[in-house]
Amino acid sequence: MLIYNTTFQVDDEVHDNFLIWMKESYIPEIENHGTLKSPRICRILSHRDDGSAYSLQWEVENSSLLHRWHLEQGVRLNEELTKIFKDKVIGFPTLMEVIE
Template sequence: MLIYNVTINIDESVHQDWLHWMKTIHIPDVMNTGCFKENRICKVLSTQEDEVGHTYAIQ
């Protein structure tokens, strides 16, 4: 099994729009290629106090 992972940090100002786009448009488009069996959106937790935005690992 291979895991395709993309990790991204999203600015707070576009966070909700980006997450909606990922769930309703981008991930369905990728899944429709037939190249993947399943998907996950994982929120990455940080211990760094100065980190801004939201970090996700998309698999």
């Protein structure tokens, strides 16, 4: 089992809209695709004063399925994120393997 994590750094001015978009659009659309499962969104606790950070985690069976999802849906959703929030939200992905 793999965990596909995206960490988002979110400017204060778009914070509320970002969370609404994530919960009402982004996460449901990914769930409908069926490849990524069990979403979990976490606030990253930090001592920074500028903006907020979130971790969105998904379970995925293997890297081949993740690659297919990325080509079929991930690229388009990333473009949509950039179109809506421009440079006010920046995300970077991490792929992790569950060992226990």
